[in-house]
Amino acid sequence: MKKKLRKFVQYAFVFLMIIFAIGFTYQGISASKDIKKYTPVGKMYEVYGNKMHIYTGGEGDSTVVFNAGWGTSSPYTDFSPLYEKLEKDTKYAVIERFGYGYSEMTDRERDIDNIVDETRKLLQESGQKPPYILVGHSLASLETIRYAQRYPDEVKGIVLIDGGNPEYYSEQKPVTVFSQVIGFLRTSGLLRLTYQINEDFFLQSRNNLEFVPAELKEIDQAFTLIKTGNKNVTDEMRQILNNAEKVSENQSLKVPLTVLTADSFGEIKEDWLESQIELATWSSSGKQIVVKEANDSIHQYQPDIIAAEILSMLKR
Incomplete structure (x- = not known):
């Protein structure tokens, strides 16, 4: 036996x-x-030894800079519902960090100051002119706020899309294991197989990309299956506590701040809401707005509301 x-x-x-x-x-x-x-739709620039991708467009005197949330495989496609609404009124630039979208990988530590330096250099290399309106989604609130802390003269204002309070993030346990597991599923081909069997499972948290054009959905799928859970993305999560603590050291912003909070379809957590309200006080010109009928990816549910807040800040 x-x-x-x-x-x-x-x-x-x-x-x-x-x-x-x-x-x-x-x-x-x-x-x-x-x-x-899927070759780069924007332009590639060498930044600290590796190439980063930036997608720009629009017209106007100011530039809106988009920073994607953690694990967003294709920032270019993810932010399309927003920049398509803004292109007639302002210039915009979609940043793709190392390990995201068309950008290459890097060996540089995913320390928040490194990320800010990389973003700033990419903006400079691509010819963007400050001051910028910085828009950060979810965990990108850290790099967005940090940029304004270090270079306040280059920032006209900040709009956060369900961006977390750095103090809130500093108390959370990093989901590094999740990123590693999903990375293994990608490299083993299991993620690709699962995506083909049940695409809706991957898109339902982003409103099935209802406001994203069909051709961009294809690109989004491709990069989900190429980039998900890679080393740079995992290292960002591994650094979340250190990065959040560093940003939390200075809670006084010299620029206007708008904090947009998803109501999570009526299931918003009380501690999250309290932290969002508190985050708005980091600026003397801060405000916090609860956006109904949306989850973390507010721009995939209520892009008009976000676009209106960005345009309002541009007029200040």
Whole structure:
């Protein structure tokens, strides 16, 4: 009996190894095809030894700079519901951090000041002129606020899209394991297989990308299956406590601040709401607004509300 069990375990192990080998090969070939198919839509610039991607457009005297939330595989596609509404009134620039979208990977530590320096250099290299309106989604509140702390003269105002209070983030346990697991699922081909079986599972938290054009949805899918859970993304999460604590050291912003908070379809957590209200007090010209019928990705549910707040800040 033990001999039969041992053989079964051996055969099962070999079978799993074959399946994983097929999966890794499948993912590698598919990702390579996607990379060749989806070439950069914006421009690539060398920043500290590696290339970063920035997508710009619009017209006007000021520039709105978009910083994507943690794990957003394609900031270019994710912010499209917003920049399409703003392009007639202002210039805009979508930043793709290292490890995101078309940008390359980097060996630089994912320290918040490194991220800010990279963003600033990318803006400079691409010819953008301050002062900017900085728009940060979710965890990108950290780099957005940090930019304003270090370079207040280059910032005209800040709009946060369900962006967390740095003090709130400093008390949260990093979900590094989740990022590592999802990264393994990607490299093993299991994520790609799951996406093809049930695409809605991946898109439902972003309103099924209702306001994103079909051709951009394809790009979004491609980068989800290329970038999800990579080393740079995982390292960002690993640094969340240190980064949040650094930003929390200076709670006095010299620029206008608008904090947009998703009501999570009536299920907003009390401690999160309190932290959002408190965050708005970091600026003497701060305000906090609860956006109904939306979750964390407010721009995928209520882009008009965000666009209106950005335009209002531009007029100040």
